[in-house]
Amino acid sequence: MREIPGAKPVPLSQLTRAQDRLTFVYLEHSVVHRDANAITARDARGTVHIPAATLGALLLGPGTTISQQAMVLLAESGSTAVWVGEHGVRYYAHGRTLANSSRLLEQQASLVSNRTSRLRVARQMYAMRFPDDDTQALTMQQLRGKEGARVRRLYRLHAERTGVAWERRDYDTSDFAGGTPVNQALSAANTSLYGVVHAVIVALGCAPGLGFVHTGHIKSFVYDIADLYKANLTIPIAFDIATRDVADIGAETRRTIRDHMKDGAFLETCVRDIKTLLTTSNETVEYGPDAFDNPDVVMLWDYNGRNVTGGTAYGDDLPEEPE
Structure with a gap:
């Protein structure tokens, strides 16, 4: 199978937990791009690098232009982009979640x-x-x-x-x-x-x-x-x-x-x-059960209140349906 083109996502185990991240960075009248695993913001004063994996929210104000690669990096890093109006007094949209568990x-x-x-x-x-x-x-x-x-x-x-x-x-x-x-x-x-x-x-x-x-x-x-x-x-x-x-x-x-x-x-x-x-306990795992070993685990709902493993061919013991 052909390898998916583009930069590989940051491994989930290397991401910074939500409570350990920076709070937010507000940008306006700047060009936002990507340099390796950092977000870059360039304006008339120069360019600054922002580690994407340690960023909570990137507030994008008026006059900002952001590249597709910068958005890819934010999404892969679990950082949230928030588009806001002038002075940050309006909210327009936000990015994706860091969690894999629901x-x-x-x-x-x-x-x-x-x-x-x-x-x-x-x-x-x-x-x-x-x-x-x-x-x-x-x-x-x-x-x-x-x-x-x-x-x-x-x-x-x-x-x-x-x-x-x-x-x-x-x-x-x-x-x-x-x-x-x-x-x-x-x-x-x-x-x-x-x-x-x-x-x-x-x-x-x-x-x-x-x-x-x-x-x-x-x-x-x-x-x-x-x-x-x-x-x-x-x-x-x-x-x-x-x-x-x-x-x-x-x-x-x-x-x-x-x-x-x-x-x-x-x-x-x-x-x-x-x-x-x-929650009623402190047992919640932020990134889901076994997320670091298998971040894409998907369960199937069962009527009796328990979940069963997905990706399994159920019904092998049943007779085949007539065509």
């Missing part, structure tokens, strides 16, 4: 498809944000009310802390510059957070659209998970940025978010929280 995805689909388990996970999400409150008996309406009051209180407290004038969260995705400085910073910070969380979700093989609190949008689960971190990450950073005299609020906000995430602790937390919400 276990987390199946567990997510099972939990979200049952009203009892979906409410249990939603309560667990709110419990992560309200560690001192008992949320187990609250309805979804009560949980939403607590969250709304909590966010309004946070906005008010950070406005008082920083001295930034605050009325309400108000933004227009088609007019980034039309918002107040703090609203611009909040938009840029949240979009950066969504990109990183989105990268983790798809890297783990989960479905971004199967949310427990949010619903009806292709990024519902992204919004669910991102909401766990806004109080301690994007909201205080946005108010801090709004106090500074900066030429580009979007760029400054993204850099600050990146600096808070670059030690890798955020990715570890995000991966752990997703697995905690979707």
